[in-house]
Amino acid sequence: MADSSHTRIPTVIAENVHVTYRVQGVAGASRPGIPGNNAVSSLRRLLHRGPAPGVQYIKAVRGVTFTAYEGDAIGLIGRNGSGKSTLLQALAGLLPVAGGQVFTCAEPALLGVNAALIPALTGERNIQLGSLAMGLTPTETAERHDGIVDFAGIGDFVSLPMSTYSTGMGARLRFAIATSITHDILLVDEALATGDAEFQRRSEARIRELRASAGTVFIVSHSPGILRDTCNRGIWLEAGKIIMDGSMTEVLDAYEANVHEQLDREHRGGSTRASGAATV
Numbered sequence: 001m002a003d004s005s006h007t008r009i010p011t012v013i014a015e016n017v018h019v020t021y022r023v024q025g026v027a028g029a030s031r032p033g034i035p036g037n038n039a040v041s042s043l044r045r046l047l048h049r050g051p052a053p054g055v056q057y058i059k060a061v062r063g064v065t066f067t068a069y070e071g072d073a074i075g076l077i078g079r080n081g082s083g084k085s086t087l088l089q090a091l092a093g094l095l096p097v098a099g100g101q102v103f104t105c106a107e108p109a110l111l112g113v114n115a116a117l118i119p120a121l122t123g124e125r126n127i128q129l130g131s132l133a134m135g136l137t138p139t140e141t142a143e144r145h146d147g148i149v150d151f152a153g154i155g156d157f158v159s160l161p162m163s164t165y166s167t168g169m170g171a172r173l174r175f176a177i178a179t180s181i182t183h184d185i186l187l188v189d190e191a192l193a194t195g196d197a198e199f200q201r202r203s204e205a206r207i208r209e210l211r212a213s214a215g216t217v218f219i220v221s222h223s224p225g226i227l228r229d230t231c232n233r234g235i236w237l238e239a240g241k242i243i244m245d246g247s248m249t250e251v252l253d254a255y256e257a258n259v260h261e262q263l264d265r266e267h268r269g270g271s272t273r274a275s276g277a278a279t280v
Helices: 039-047 084-091 123-133 136-151 156-158 167-178 197-212 224-230 248-279
Strands: 008-022 055-069 073-077 099-104 110-112 186-187 216-220 232-237 243-245
Touching: 008 084, 008 216, 039 073, 039 186, 039 248, 055 084, 055 099, 055 216, 055 243, 073 084, 073 197, 073 248, 084 099, 084 186, 110 167, 123 136, 123 167, 136 167, 167 243, 197 216, 197 224, 216 224, 224 248, 243 248
Parallel strands: 073 216, 073 232, 110 186, 186 216
Antiparallel strands: 008 055, 008 099, 232 243
């Protein structure tokens, strides 16, 4: 069967993308008891262009390459620290790439559980500001207001400061605001993990609507059910590298099999050590 991706329009292209974090440590920063040692060391590093003592460079994303197309919903899976959220931030332009390039057909919108709203303001005011920031007119913002409140399920809390909201309520409101308009590229980082089963069903339906309107969606979630029901494609990351890129079902099956295999090995290893310890 012919590859239909050749007839679709690319929306996101990542070419050999690398993202590196610079972490400042304390080891070797100075020798205690020597006044002015930090200043002297800093001057020497400046003159000789040497790295600061204790600085570590962590490669969070390593040579990631893929192309996303109109209508794709791509689930990013992998263990904690595998580079999923870092990759989303790089795609959104919020983190600089240390190597490679990212091309997008439009400005990506990143939606995460920590998306910036103003805690001191009411939900209603945040809806207004968030909608205006996405380019809606005041009239369009007013027209969408009730639908956003209903979708988020916050009821009368809309008139209270967001600082009084639970984490789930805040995340639902962020999702409702961000998806009240159609995005060409939407990046969702764990924002579907909040809320009850009904909210998750409505969220999944909203994602499908975005896909149907030729949008491209990337989703990071630790819920296999959400990814299976929402995404047509999966990318499995480990240590910042792509292990597998294919249909969501196939990638999830391979990932879960790998996790179970590792757990079995760890269990057998633990049993062996326990048995050996008992015979000593």
